[in-house]
Amino acid sequence: MLNDEILLKIEKPACYIGGEVNSVMKDKDNVDIRFAMCFPDVYEIGMSHLGIQIIYDMLNRFEDTWCERVYAPWTDLDAVMRENEIPLFALESQEPIKDFDFLGITLQYEMCYTNILQILELSRIPVWSKDRTDADPIVIGGGPCSYNPEPIADFFDLFYIGEGETMYRRLLDLYKEMKKSGHSRDEFLHEAGKLPGIYCPSLYEVTYKEDGTIATFTPKFEDVPATIDKEMVTELSDTYYPLKPVVPFIKVTQDRVVLEIMRGCIRGCRFCQAGQLYRPLRERDVNVLKNYAFEMLKNTGHEEISLSSLSSSDYSQLPELIDYLIEECNRKKINISLPSLRIDAFSLDVMSKVQDVKKSSLTFAPEAGSQRLRDVINKGLTEEVILNGAREAFEGGWNKVKLYFMLGLPTETRDDMEGIAKLSNEIAKVYYETVPKEKRQGRVQIVTSTSFFVPKPFTPFQWAQMSTKEEFLDKAYIVKEAIKSQLNQKSIKYNWHEADVTVLEGVFARGDRKISEVIYHAYKKGCLFDSWSEYFNNELWLQSFEECGVSIDFYTTRKRSEDEIFPWDFISCGVSKEFLLREWKKALDETISPNCRQACQGCGASGYGVGVCTEEKTGVSL
Amino acid sequence: MMKLRIKFSKHGPMVFIGHLDMMRYFQKAMRRAEVDISYSSGFSPHQIMSFAAPLGVGIASNGEYMDIGVDSLTSSDQIKDALNRVMVEGVTIESVKVLPENAENAMSSVAAAKYTISFREKYRPNFDLFGQINDYLDQECILVTKETKKGTKEIDLKPHIYSFTFDPDKKVVSMLVDASSSGNIKPVFVMEDYYKYCGKSAGEFDFIVTREDTYTNIGTDEMPNFVPLDYVGEDY
Known part of the structure; x- marks a missing residue:
């Protein structure tokens, strides 16, 4: 453990001492495998992540395995550790990561990539996979960004592609067996690379065309699969779920019980990666969820519970679940938080029961400012639905509205951008029409936020050209000016982001193996905690690209041909490239696609034979 | 209730x-x-x-x-x-x-708290810690400058220190000091002042402090009778 002097000097000692409620202690001499599970960002963010809690719980249910946690030390402790040559340690045992069998790193967003190098370096594990020896842990990545692992492929020994619940047992058994029989690290990695869902980058060779795009991507050995199929839980009600999640001492971002009600989404928004990766939609049984909620509240003592899914309104048993939660939570004085609900009569009724209407705000995510562009992105939300929802909400007492849009979507014109301002104004207008003067409490408060669109792998927009930084900022300026010219401009507050980080995200999202050198370079120059605006240093990143001879535009603004081999094409997430291309063309044609409950679009996910794919379709109602 | x-x-x-x-x-x-x-x-x-x-x-x-x-x-x-x-x-x-x-x-209810203070391995006092405690306490007043939100102010520690002893065998200091909301005294603050009195200076990390108990006063201000806070309650 860090000595008292260090702990007293640093800002948040509670992030490094472990010992939290429900953290798991085991006798290291009685286990075969020691697994360090890492979220490469600060404790407060990492501890808020459900996926880690699921894997942590699952691995610790295995008698032969002890899973511990590790997070990125904040810059104050980072400096102390380097100065005093203290190796990075896991929270539970407080022992060095270097002594573990596995270091698992979850990849939730691209801007944590430099922190991966920090974790490896502080752990004294060589940052490049090729430099590691039998004395080093196996470094394995997982999570959404592992669906394009190529920009960081050279730092990892393995990637786990897909949902974590299914293949770890087999991977650990293989490891145990091969370690016992004296096999080398390379021999193990080769065998692991044959397991379903496990990708071992060093077993594949990439060649490039003269224009820099991929010519071939092939296994170096005959017994290694050319395509990696994602792993997926087929029956969500019958798998691991952390009924005793770890309860941090300090306040973290997500300080509540999280109930994951389903995976996948029926909506098929064309910009959304999660909507494709986690197909098909699978629901958890409502009685299982009631039991989970009860147990988790009891085991944690949390004062709040939240539902988690991509679109909670699509959960078929939602009314029954919410009735149960309201009754149970009222009795126990527990708050209910309901994110990602579509605004309609039902959700407004529910929300008025669980939150203080005066304090809470309504959230709409139209994503685009015009109906034309909403059709392009297949966001099935019409202006009529938004305005009706707003009207009902204003009648119910709400007067705060949050609106989320994206700028830089394919085919976007000035009209679409100005549409954001117009829609914001229309909502304000509805308020003043709906709520009589004597009932108003000041102005309606509309907060309009735009983010910049980043094309992601495994979406119909993976072929799209991304805007440049300058274009992004021009677009934000157009929206800002358009809002200023609205009648109700004083009721609208407009937020937008800096564009530098977005451009980098764009590079990493669709990057290839050439990017790893740039990331290493930037890290060595001092880039760290890039998702923290106070630490993000765009200048150092630009220098790194230049010094490595890597063009940013090649990854972001370049027009990609329909038959280009993408760096992530060797992965199958269940959705075919043909389907994505069809959707890309429909997008350019401004044609919408029905959702999975209305009519099957033949994306390929029905091959799993589970979830929404097995339901009777309702047909398209237009 | x-x-x-x-x-x-x-x-x-x-x-x-x-x-x-x-x-x-x-x-x-x-x-x-x-x-x-x-x-x-x-x-x-x-x-x-x-x-x-x-x-x-x-x-x-x-x-x-x-x-x-x-x-x-x-x-x-x-x-x-x-x-x-x-x-x-x-x-x-x-x-x-x-x-x-x-x-x-x-x-x-809080009136006082008792602390024991020991020394981190590398910060053991290199002088006779016991020798001057009585002289220190016998001063007419123990004036110190305390930093507050509004600036600095001078206070007299003496009426807030109820006992201050050193056990040379166990090498621990024991002190009973005011812990009321109006006159709370931090034990490290007293130690630093005592070191200064002895012509020494104490570092931020020299001391390991344990609060032994927290007391309420069931006597009077003039004749205090400090008892642990749970003295006023009963088993049920």
Whole structure:
């Protein structure tokens, strides 16, 4: 453990001492495998992540395995550790990561990539996979960004592609067996690379065309699969779920019980990666969820519970679940938080029961400012639905509205951008029409936020050209000016982001193996905690690209041909490239696609034979 | 509603958990232990819970107190055991007492606290620590400059130090000092001033401090009679 002097000097000692409620202690001499599970960002963010809690719980249910946690030390402790040559340690045992069998790193967003190098370096594990020896842990990545692992492929020994619940047992058994029989690290990695869902980058060779795009991507050995199929839980009600999640001492971002009600989404928004990766939609049984909620509240003592899914309104048993939660939570004085609900009569009724209407705000995510562009992105939300929802909400007492849009979507014109301002104004207008003067409490408060669109792998927009930084900022300026010219401009507050980080995200999202050198370079120059605006240093990143001879535009603004081999094409997430291309063309044609409950679009996910794919379709109602 | 006074100890890595986080910790612990704690009314009800004297980060304690309200109660021991079953390593519930209805709340009852202070290995005092304690205490007044939010002010420590001794065998200092909200004295502050008196200077990390207990005064201001905070409660 860090000595008292260090702990007293640093800002948040509670992030490094472990010992939290429900953290798991085991006798290291009685286990075969020691697994360090890492979220490469600060404790407060990492501890808020459900996926880690699921894997942590699952691995610790295995008698032969002890899973511990590790997070990125904040810059104050980072400096102390380097100065005093203290190796990075896991929270539970407080022992060095270097002594573990596995270091698992979850990849939730691209801007944590430099922190991966920090974790490896502080752990004294060589940052490049090729430099590691039998004395080093196996470094394995997982999570959404592992669906394009190529920009960081050279730092990892393995990637786990897909949902974590299914293949770890087999991977650990293989490891145990091969370690016992004296096999080398390379021999193990080769065998692991044959397991379903496990990708071992060093077993594949990439060649490039003269224009820099991929010519071939092939296994170096005959017994290694050319395509990696994602792993997926087929029956969500019958798998691991952390009924005793770890309860941090300090306040973290997500300080509540999280109930994951389903995976996948029926909506098929064309910009959304999660909507494709986690197909098909699978629901958890409502009685299982009631039991989970009860147990988790009891085991944690949390004062709040939240539902988690991509679109909670699509959960078929939602009314029954919410009735149960309201009754149970009222009795126990527990708050209910309901994110990602579509605004309609039902959700407004529910929300008025669980939150203080005066304090809470309504959230709409139209994503685009015009109906034309909403059709392009297949966001099935019409202006009529938004305005009706707003009207009902204003009648119910709400007067705060949050609106989320994206700028830089394919085919976007000035009209679409100005549409954001117009829609914001229309909502304000509805308020003043709906709520009589004597009932108003000041102005309606509309907060309009735009983010910049980043094309992601495994979406119909993976072929799209991304805007440049300058274009992004021009677009934000157009929206800002358009809002200023609205009648109700004083009721609208407009937020937008800096564009530098977005451009980098764009590079990493669709990057290839050439990017790893740039990331290493930037890290060595001092880039760290890039998702923290106070630490993000765009200048150092630009220098790194230049010094490595890597063009940013090649990854972001370049027009990609329909038959280009993408760096992530060797992965199958269940959705075919043909389907994505069809959707890309429909997008350019401004044609919408029905959702999975209305009519099957033949994306390929029905091959799993589970979830929404097995339901009777309702047909398209237009 | 019945009022209970709970005494707990805090050791090991838990000393790095600050006061506000300890409050959050106990709020969650009450739910895990299924204590029938009382809630305030209103749109967002909160538990009826108040702490006696905040403990600084880095300080261990054998005598921390909080008051809670409960709507029902089987026995003091039942609550003590139920809470101890859901505690983390380093925090132990030492006693649970029922307070008389007219009892003053924990925070305003606090009059004094007793601390023991030992020395980190590499910071052992290199002078006769015992030698000048009596001289120090015999001064007419012990004037020190205290930094406050509004600037600095001069105060006399003397009436706030009730005892200050050194055990040369165990090599620990023991002190009983004012811990009331109006005159709370930090033990390290006294140590630093004593070092200065001896012509030495103390560093930030020299001392390991343990709060041994927290006291209320059942005597008078002139003739104090300090008793532990749970003295005023009874088993149920």
